[in-house]
Amino acid sequence: MEVTSLHSLGNILDDGDGLLFRPPFRSPHHGSSLEGIIGGGKKAGPGEVSLAHNGVLFLDEAPEFHRNVLQALREPLEEHAVSMARAGFTFKFPASFILILAANPCPCGNLGKRDKACLCSSQEIHRHWQRLGAPLLDRVDLRVPVRPQLESDLLGQPGEPSSTIRRRVEAARAIQARRNGDDPTILNGRLSPAQVTSLCRMDPGIESLLRTAAVKLDLSSRAAHSIMKVARTIADLRGSETIGAEDLLEAIQHRRFGDGDFSWPEDENRA
Numbered sequence: 001m002e003v004t005s006l007h008s009l010g011n012i013l014d015d016g017d018g019l020l021f022r023p024p025f026r027s028p029h030h031g032s033s034l035e036g037i038i039g040g041g042k043k044a045g046p047g048e049v050s051l052a053h054n055g056v057l058f059l060d061e062a063p064e065f066h067r068n069v070l071q072a073l074r075e076p077l078e079e080h081a082v083s084m085a086r087a088g089f090t091f092k093f094p095a096s097f098i099l100i101l102a103a104n105p106c107p108c109g110n111l112g113k114r115d116k117a118c119l120c121s122s123q124e125i126h127r128h129w130q131r132l133g134a135p136l137l138d139r140v141d142l143r144v145p146v147r148p149q150l151e152s153d154l155l156g157q158p159g160e161p162s163s164t165i166r167r168r169v170e171a172a173r174a175i176q177a178r179r180n181g182d183d184p185t186i187l188n189g190r191l192s193p194a195q196v197t198s199l200c201r202m203d204p205g206i207e208s209l210l211r212t213a214a215v216k217l218d219l220s221s222r223a224a225h226s227i228m229k230v231a232r233t234i235a236d237l238r239g240s241e242t243i244g245a246e247d248l249l250e251a252i253q254h255r256r257f258g259d260g261d262f263s264w265p266e267d268e269n270r271a
Contacts, residue, residue: 059100
């Protein structure tokens, strides 16, 4: 009902549509304005972040979005809501969504490709990632480099079916619900700093790995908590009660892409 109300306010429901039963998926164009993404305008209507409430907001070609738009995403990512003041009134719309950003690894788009050479300089690649901005990138928990599919992969045997993956995710969600006790709706990604400390238990001696990574990679407190929450989820997916060394190291690796000069795991084909 909440999502349907937001879509009604945004005038995007078709005549005769009833309640929405599927999570929304919103994919705005990179030329969208600040009001279009965050909300506002003369009627103070909901923007894309609210229309994606309880669903997914997908920003393709993310570095091409206006910088003020990208930086404005920080509030809804932190507060899960958007507040706007208009003519003495304050409007507040819910905005709890999964943010997915897609971007080329470099300006020419060839970095990491097996059969092409990247001609971008290190400075150009650095500026490319700077367009996202460090404050927003610091709020991105998982950063996954991908490559084009090989013909042999496309014509080969099918991969793991989504139904199998779904069962694994449902099992991990059930583990989280049991562990979080009083509020089983809180998922790992929404844990507070205090909850991270109490619920993200590690195997003996693992804390030293996180401390070493925090110093070596100059991690912020937000980044350290993000790594612990991701590691907790990885451990849940394999059915472990505690976070092991491999879980923590995998979570750390997911944070590195885009930080500093770490732009691709294998860039030996650069010119």
